[in-house]
Structure formats: C-alpha cells, structure tokens
Amino acid sequence: MVTAGIDVGFETTKVVIVNEDEILSRIMAPGKSDQAASVIQKVLKEAAYNAQISLQEIRRIVVTGRGREFIPHDLKNMTLEKISDPFCCAKGIYVEEPSVRTVVDIGAERTMVVACDKGKVVRTTSNTRCAAGSGRYLRMVADLLWMDVEEMGSRALTAEKDLVVENTCAVFAESEIISLIHLKEKPHNIVKGVFNGLVLRLYPLLTALKFERDLALIGGVAKCSGMVRALEDQLGIPVITPDEPEYISATGAAFIGQQKLRGM
C-alpha cells in the first residue's frame, strides 16, 4: 500500500512516496507556503508519475512543515492528515539513520532541534522568531558574496583563518560582512566566519536539549560541507548527514502514514 508524505516548508515543498518500506520517489518544488495548496497538487502528481503509480493508489497523505496551516484538510477528494514537524523528523531520521539521537534541522525560517529515540520524539526545541541562524540568513550571505549556499559550504573548507561573524542579528551581521568585504577579507574566510557564527547561535539550543550522540544535520544546509565541519569542530563529535537531507521530514510523514494504515 502506498502513502505520501508532504513537507511544506517556507520556501520549498517536498514530497516522498512510499510503498510498504520502500521509497518510490522524492520530489521538491519551490513555492511560498501560502501558495501551498496549489503547489501540493502539482508536486504530488509529479511524484506519483515518477513512482509510476496513479494518484488514486495513494491511500494516505500526511502533511507536515510549518506551512501546513495554510492548506485545507481536503484537497480534491484526498484527505490530508497533519502532523507536526518533530514527529515526522524523528520518524524520518530513524528510517534513514537509525543510530541518530539528536537531529538539527535548519530551515528557511526556523531552526529546530529534536532529541529522538527509535523514531519517537524525546524532547524538542526551536527558534522561529529570529532570522539569525536560519537558512534565510545563509541565503542573504550567499547573495552578498555572489555564491550559492552549497558553494559557500565548500569554499569555507579552504579558509586559512578562523573568523567569527559575531553579530546576533541577521541584519547587523549583514553589515558586519559588508565591512569585511570592504576590508578586502577573502570570501572563503568570510563564509567560514559565517558558519562559525551560525554554530555559536545553535549551541544554546543544543545544550538546552542536552544533546546526545549520534547527531545529524538535516535540511538543505546539511549539503554545506563547511557548516558540517564548523559544527563538528565546535561540538567535538562527528556529524551525520543523510544522503537526501531535505527529505527527512517528508520521508517521516510518509512512514507515519504507513503505520497508520497498518493501524499501529
């Protein structure tokens, strides 16, 4: 039996289609969360096509992500179940990386940390009120330096200095970075400083949660090797990054759908 998991983020929507315990397809589309209803229909159709199934075969659809508040419970005869992010995140990481006990998810407009065990949420905490430390902030920096976010990640690895962009506000950090550019600081040193600053802002969330090994970084930011390295250096432990880090929550949602189908 087939289920779909949909993760409606602030900037992108992710869909994962699962049959029993096999992932059939993963797909991602841009679209602000308040347009989610129309984006979902399109993306779901595409995901079903990639999985070589018809939409009617999908028995359950589970929606998660902060944008889920924008979508109705019914979408063209399909019933949507809504489940909050930490549950899907914990489930998804258990499917992909069962040893993980702490998940760090850096999204466009929120940073979430989940302590989990065998697919269940133990504790969770998040920051949704401040852009510092968010994916949006990284995008701002990438634009300033004329790079994309992934490129920032690899450039940071070549840094020859250990700068820290210290400002706790994304707006002020932007000015700090502009001053660094004016001072002719090299871009790879600046991005390293940005990642170091980001980890500093993440650290209080992690300690509040009493994080344990293994720790995984998910979301698009997990593709930034420089960020992963900065986090490893600060915490002194290895950081696991799943193969498809953006899809963890959507995967979890689809697997929760499977569980519900089996009446578990």
Add this chain to the structure above:
Amino acid sequence: MIVAGIDIGSLSAKSVIMKDQEIMAWSVIQTSPDSQQTASDVMEKVLEEAGITQDDIGYVVSTGYGRVNVPFAKRNITEISCHAKGTCMLFPNTRTILDMGGQDCKVIRCNEKGQVTDFVMNDKCAAGTGRFLERVARTLGVTLDEMGALSLDAVDGPVSLRNYCAVFAESDIVDLLRQGKHKNDILAGATEAIAKKIVALMERVGIEEALSISGGVAKNIGVVRQLEKRVGMKAHVAFDAQIVGALGAAIFARELHAEEISHNDRKPL
C-alpha cells in the same frame, strides 16, 4: 565663544555649531565607510552654513559610534551623556529620553541637571531600530520621510505582522502585499510592531514624565504617535530630532572650553 559638537552615527553624521548660548548652524550628512572623511565633511558643511572657518572654533567634542575617529576633536564623550545634555537644554523638564537611532535604541533616565541616572540599550537586534523601518520602507517602495504620515492614514486599519524580526518581517510584508493588503495598513502594522518593541525596552528602566524623543526615527510621526498612545503621555520632539546628540556635544564643548579658559587665566605669570 564658538564651539562645535560632532556626532558620527552608524547611518548619518551630524554637526552643530554654537555661539555662547545660541545654535548658529547645524548639518546632517550620510556616514561613509571612512569615518575620518565623514567627520571632516560634516564639519566643513556646518562651517559653510555658519559662514565661519575652522580657526573660529574654540573647542570640538565628538560623540556617536565613530567618535574616536574625529582627529580635530579635543574630547570624545559617549552619546548617552550627549543626548541627555542636548535634550535637557531643549526641554529642561525631561526625565526620560528615548533615542531611536539607525542601528540601536536607547532609553536614558536623567535628573534635573541633565545628568544620566540610568539607561538601557538594544543594539543586538534590528527590530525596534531604524534599520527595521528602513527595510520596511524599501520593501513597500516608500521613502523614510513619507512612511510616518502614510502609516497614520490606514485604510482598513493596521494589519499585524507575524514577526518582529526585521528579516522575517520583510517576507511577511511580501505575503501581505500579495494578499492585496493596502500598503498604508501594512505600514500601520509595522509601526505598531516597532512601538511595542520599544515600549518593552522603555519599561525596563521605567518611564517618568516628561518624555523626550530624539534620533532619526523620531522624524517618523507614526512611530511617535504610537509610542505616545502606548505610554499615555505626550512627547517632546526637537526641531531636528537627529541633531540632539551633536547639540549635547557642543554644550559639553562650551563647558570644557570655559573651564580651559578660566584655568589658563588662573595660571601664574
């Protein structure tokens, strides 16, 4: 006796020239990346305004975040002291000063002599500073000068923003525009957001009458009205709210210069 005060802020630089008790001239320019250049530019401009030369100036005091980069200043004094000094010359009954700058927001409590008794500052978060308003204005395509009046002219009433954060507020505003909300209503909502943030800061040191508001944001009539409504008192706003710090610096310059002269007079021959 002619003296000058210079205030190098994060976004603008201000200068004031005083002759005895009177303000002769003042001027405001944008801060450039080169603080020293900014300092000499704003000095030159105010000298021209007053029709005098640098040699006529007996004493210069600098203040503001770039105050150490003013080579021709004899002393530098913190903007907190200067704001208290300047405000109390303009409005002697002031006990609470709110200074809303481009990059920070300060609440200063002072006594009848214009001396600082307590203060609190937010320079960690752009919400509640001029930077927030700048980003809002830019996103809505209005100028800083007109945004205050527009916010008072809401069509269907203020729409509140989901976020205080200056970065997230920007995406909120884009969403609201797409939903067809009127820009004046969004401005009214943004004004409420910044006022709430500022009042929370003011409450940390307490608000005693009379209240004076200075700094660039005080030029935004919408923010001033909102604040007055929330704290339940009228506020004094200077004729040019941006120059109060520079004015305070000029008054300090006058006092220091007078001291210097009397000290020299007392010197044995």
